[in-house]
Amino acid sequence: MDALFLADDKLSAWLGELAAARRVLVPVREREAVVFRPYAAGVTPVLDRQANVPPKASVFPASEALMSFRYTKNPENLGQVAVEVHETIDAPPTVVFGGRPCDARGFLVFDRVYDTPKIQDTAYKKRRENTLFVTLACDDPQNTCFCNSIGSSPYDATGSDVLLTPVSGGYLVECASERGKELVESKLLSDGNALREEAKTVHASALSALGPAWNPSPAKAKLIEKFEDMGFWEDVSAKCISCGACTYLCPTCYCFNVTDERTGMKGERIRTWDTCMSYLFTLEASGHNPRPTKAHRLKNRVGHKFSYYPEIHGGPIACCGCGRCISLCPVSVDIREIVRLSIERPTAKPENK
Amino acid sequence: MSLQDELKAQIVKRLPELDVVIGWGQGYDSLHRTPLFITSEADVDKLVFDPLCVHNLSTYLTRYGSAKRIGVVVKGCDSRSVVELLQEKLIHRDKVMVFGLPCEGVADLGKVKRALAAKDLDMGRVRAASFADGDLVVTVSGQEIRLPMAEVQADKCGRCRYHNAVIHDEFAGQPITEAAPDTYADVAAFEEQTLEERMEFWREQMERCVRCYACRNACPLCVCRDYCIGQSREPNWVSQRDGLEEKFFFQMIHATHLAGRCTECGECERACPVDIPLLLLKRKLGKEILELFDYRAGTDPDAKPPLLNFKVQEDTINERGW
Ligand code: SF4
Ligand code: SF4
Ligand code: SF4
Numbered sequence: 001m002d003a004l005f006l007a008d009d010k011l012s013a014w015l016g017e018l019a020a021a022r023r024v025l026v027p028v029r030e031r032e033a034v035v036f037r038p039y040a041a042g043v044t045p046v047l048d049r050q051a052n053v054p055p056k057a058s059v060f061p062a063s064e065a066l067m068s069f070r071y072t073k074n075p076e077n078l079g080q081v082a083v084e085v086h087e088t089i090d091a092p093p094t095v096v097f098g099g100r101p102c103d104a105r106g107f108l109v110f111d112r113v114y115d116t117p118k119i120q121d122t123a124y125k126k127r128r129e130n131t132l133f134v135t136l137a138c139d140d141p142q143n144t145c146f147c148n149s150i151g152s153s154p155y156d157a158t159g160s161d162v163l164l165t166p167v168s169g170g171y172l173v174e175c176a177s178e179r180g181k182e183l184v185e186s187k188l189l190s191d192g193n194a195l196r197e198e199a200k201t202v203h204a205s206a207l208s209a210l211g212p213a214w215n216p217s218p219a220k221a222k223l224i225e226k227f228e229d230m231g232f233w234e235d236v237s238a239k240c241i242s243c244g245a246c247t248y249l250c251p252t253c254y255c256f257n258v259t260d261e262r263t264g265m266k267g268e269r270i271r272t273w274d275t276c277m278s279y280l281f282t283l284e285a286s287g288h289n290p291r292p293t294k295a296h297r298l299k300n301r302v303g304h305k306f307s308y309y310p311e312i313h314g315g316p317i318a319c320c321g322c323g324r325c326i327s328l329c330p331v332s333v334d335i336r337e338i339v340r341l342s343i344e345r346p347t348a349k350p351e352n353k
Numbered sequence: 354m355s356l357q358d359e360l361k362a363q364i365v366k367r368l369p370e371l372d373v374v375i376g377w378g379q380g381y382d383s384l385h386r387t388p389l390f391i392t393s394e395a396d397v398d399k400l401v402f403d404p405l406c407v408h409n410l411s412t413y414l415t416r417y418g419s420a421k422r423i424g425v426v427v428k429g430c431d432s433r434s435v436v437e438l439l440q441e442k443l444i445h446r447d448k449v450m451v452f453g454l455p456c457e458g459v460a461d462l463g464k465v466k467r468a469l470a471a472k473d474l475d476m477g478r479v480r481a482a483s484f485a486d487g488d489l490v491v492t493v494s495g496q497e498i499r500l501p502m503a504e505v506q507a508d509k510c511g512r513c514r515y516h517n518a519v520i521h522d523e524f525a526g527q528p529i530t531e532a533a534p535d536t537y538a539d540v541a542a543f544e545e546q547t548l549e550e551r552m553e554f555w556r557e558q559m560e561r562c563v564r565c566y567a568c569r570n571a572c573p574l575c576v577c578r579d580y581c582i583g584q585s586r587e588p589n590w591v592s593q594r595d596g597l598e599e600k601f602f603f604q605m606i607h608a609t610h611l612a613g614r615c616t617e618c619g620e621c622e623r624a625c626p627v628d629i630p631l632l633l634l635k636r637k638l639g640k641e642i643l644e645l646f647d648y649r650a651g652t653d654p655d656a657k658p659p660l661l662n663f664k665v666q667e668d669t670i671n672e673r674g675w
Contacts, residue, residue: 032466033627035561049475052627053563062563063595140494142477143382239388241412242578243567245626259586259593272593275565279579280586327477330571330624331408332380332387 003199004173004184005192006164011171014188015039015097018134022093025058027051036096045098047136047166050145052328054103054251055096059127060110062248063272064090066123066258070266088268091126095183097134102147102322104133104159106251109320112313113254123271132179135160136171139202141210144323146336148213152321154206165199172199214336216306216317218343223307226299229348233295236338239331242294244275246325246333247301252318255281276300302338356454356526357402360426363452363523364397367424371450374424375413377406383482384462384491388413391424402426403484404459404502409618411435412573414444422448428456430509432518433616433651434573439520440651440658441614443576453518455529458502458510460489463628465505469493508539509619509632519652537640543633555601561627562600568631569607571624574614582606604634612638613660616651645669 006014018024018039025036026045034051036058037043065088074080096104107128114121115128138145138154147153157163161180164171172195175181226232247253257274261267274281277298282291291297309318319335326334354362364374368391378389378399386405391397410425411434417423427435435451438444466476474493481492488499516529543551566583569575582590583603591606592599607621615635622632642648646659646669666672 030557030561031628031630032463032470033561035627048473049477053561061595063593140475140478142475143479144477235390238390239413241567241570241624243570243624244563244565245567245624248563248565249626257593259589261589261592261594270593272595273563278566278584280584326381328626330567330620330626332385334381334387337381 003192003196004189005167005170005195006173006189007170010188011045012041014186015045016041017186017188018095018097018183022095024095024097025055026097027099036099039097047098050100050138050142050322050324051103052324053249054106054322054324055099056103056106056251058094058096059107059131060124060254060256060273061090063270064123065268066271068266068268069260069262072265087122089123089126091123091130094127094131095134096131098136099133100138100322101135101152101154101156101158101160101163102145102320103251104135105152105156105320106159106322108159109252109309109316109318110254112316132161132183133159134162134164134180134183135176137163137165137199137203137206139166139206141206142323142327144327145210145321146213146323147321148207148210149216149336150317150319150321153203154210155203165202167195167198167202172196214340216339216343219306219339220310221307222342222347223303225347226342227303230295231348232342232345233299234293236341237293237295237298237333240277240294240298240333241331242277242279242297243330244273244277245328245330246335247275247277248273249324249328251320251322251324252305276304298333298338302335302342305335306339306342357400360402360452360454360523360525361397361400363525364391364400364424364426365394367450367452367523368394368397370422371424372417372421374426374450374452375410376400376426376452377402377408377410382479384465384476384479400426402454404457404489404506405482407459407462407507407623409434409571409573409620411438412571412620414438414449414573415576419445419448422450424450424452426452426454427518427521428454428459429513429515429517429519430456430616430618431573432520433515434618435651436520436654437574437614437616437651437658439654440656441574441661446654451518451521451523453521453524455517455524455526456510457516457529458506458513460502460505461507461623463623464507465489465491465500468500468505469498472498474498507619509617512536514649515652520654537636537643540633540636540640556597558629559597559600559604562604562629563627564595564600564603565626567624567626568604568621568629571620572607572611573618573620574611574616575607575621604631608634608638611635613642613646613648613658614650615639 024039026039027034028037029046034046035053036055068086070084072082114124157176161177163174163176172192255274256271283289305318374391376389377386380387409431479491479493512533512535514532619632
């Protein structure tokens with residue numbers, strides 16, 4: 001397909017067009033944080049840096065009602081209670097505009113779990129189908145970015161529907177999926193074929209700015225080998241304060257919690273983000289907790305992403321290399337370092353008891 | 354001997370008596386330091402102390418069982434948390450060894466970010482950072498930028514009365530003699546707005562809270578953590594929904610539980626990944642406590658925090674005289 005061109009001064013007009021038929025989520029600045037908010041005339045998207053909060057909530061909200069329910073007592077026989085249940089799926093047609101390639105790719109990790117031949121998460125699937133991604137290639141990665149080490153790149157369009165690349169005077173606009181075509185049918189876009197070469201230079205310079213890639217794949221076996229090596233995990237988790245910043249802001253962390261919240265005779269079953277870094281994540285009703293310390297929990301976060309997930313799903317790592325868990329961690333826990341150490345450091349053999 | 358070397362020598366000397374000493378080391382890039390857990394002399398070499406050592410390391414003291422003897426390196430403000438923890442008997446004096454420092458002020462990376470953003474530069478791309486003549490000098494996107502420390506220093510440092518650790522077993526360097534008054538001018542200025550304006554401000558701020566609880570877990574005094582009533586399932590005090598009510602409700606819980614205990618170290622605000630100005634809430638309560646009880650948390654190990662104390666007649670509250 002042909003490449004198109006969007007001039008800088010046509011950006012808001014294009015956003016306006018897109019927003020006419022759909023909810024368009026764009027990154028905006030609030031104090032020093034960049035978060036995704038619905039576009040409306042007058043909103044200025046922030047396109048020169050990575051958003052603090054990825055657009056995860058577009059497809060996987062922090063909190064959503066899965067169903068509503070109501071109990072009705074039989075007036076003739078008060079012991080008899082009927083329950084009425086309604087499925088509630090909120091899936092507005094949405095375009096996520098101005099996320100980064102890693103943000104869009106995060107959902108590929110979700111797909112292997114929530115949309116499989118065996119299991120279909122209806123709410124997830126509906127929103128996934130209704131959400132398109134107009135992604136912006138990165139021209140200048142940050143210190144915490146490492147997409148090149150997990151087999152991707154600052155211009156990887158996998159998982160996106162349209163890829164924008166900053167070029168002089170505007171953006172090169174390329175369709176990245178069949179569904180992307182409907183988004184680029186705009187008179188505001190002109191022929192951009194002449195700018196393809198320039199875009200390639202932008203891509204190459206972004207990739208080289210990332211520095212040499214390292215290979216995380218040996219971690220798959222090494223993390224299993226280190227499963228019992230609690231000394232290692234205590235060491236690398238010492239500074240962790242067990243909050244949820246890393247997991248909640250991760251484009252690939254997909255765990256959730258389900259709670260029935262009821263007032264009187266009616267209520268809702270809600271699904272909310274959960275975090276494996278919390279003590280409550282594996283706290284069992286008996287009071288037993290199989291992951292009682294932060295060392296156990298960090299082992300799970302790193303192990304799941306770089307070993308168990310690739311094992312179960314045929315290879316891919318459950319990390320998109322966005323670096324948010326590093327840059328937004330209050331104490332700078334660095335997952336790259338932990339993965340590297342898991343490969344490099346000799347494993348302590350558990351003592352024979 | 355530099356302050357940093359003096360501190361290192363003190364740690365080497367005392368390390369044999371301790372299980373671990375918590376200090377700061379180099380983080381993932383030139384602008385970030387990270388908590389360092391020293392268990393051997395070789396680790397001591399990695400220790401750093403400069404205005405980028407922002408973390409209040411006393412938050413780790415309540416995360417070890419009482420069997421361990423922990424050394425902790427503290428700036429003036431951090432040391433107040435240690436005192437407050439002692440006052441509340443949350444740690445034991447003989448299990449903690451305090452390496453106190455004089456501190457001229459730390460950088461606020463939020464301000465650094467803002468200062469760079471104003472020049473169309475991104476803090477996440479800083480390649481080198483150093484200090485020279487009162488400036489933080491950073492190299493970013495091929496440019497060298499000098500940021501005067503006075504502009505990027507944390508607000509708490511500008512109003513600091515306690516530059517020197519108020520409690521210590523070892524003290525490195527020379528004590529600082531200045532002490533700024535804190536008039537709570539920021540709180541007073543905020544309160545000049547109408548109630549509606551203030552509510553609107555907080556609505557806007559809390560909207561982006563992701564309920565990650567970094568604010569709670571970074572706080573040295575918010576010690577319930579794994580048993581927090583903001584998260585407990587049985588009873589389910591706070592709904593799992595992510596509406597403003599829940600987010601705000603949690604901050605109210607946090608702030609009120611910290612009233613008269615909070616030392617205004619600002620870790621809650623620093624830890625927040627979406628830059629919510631949480632310290633303002635804590636400062637409001639700090640101001641009330643100061644006015645009501647003439648009390649500043651974490652300055653006297655023998656004092657009883659006012660809300661953990663019972664007096665039949667409070668000195669400044671007219672309870673029965675009407
Ligand atoms: S790794 Fe960092 S962000 Fe994650 S739980 Fe630990 S302290 Fe919080
Ligand atoms: S509430 Fe905030 S400012 Fe107060 S002690 Fe806790 S972290 Fe420090
Ligand atoms: S650290 Fe910020 S985002 Fe996280 S719970 Fe606290 S206020 Fe909300």
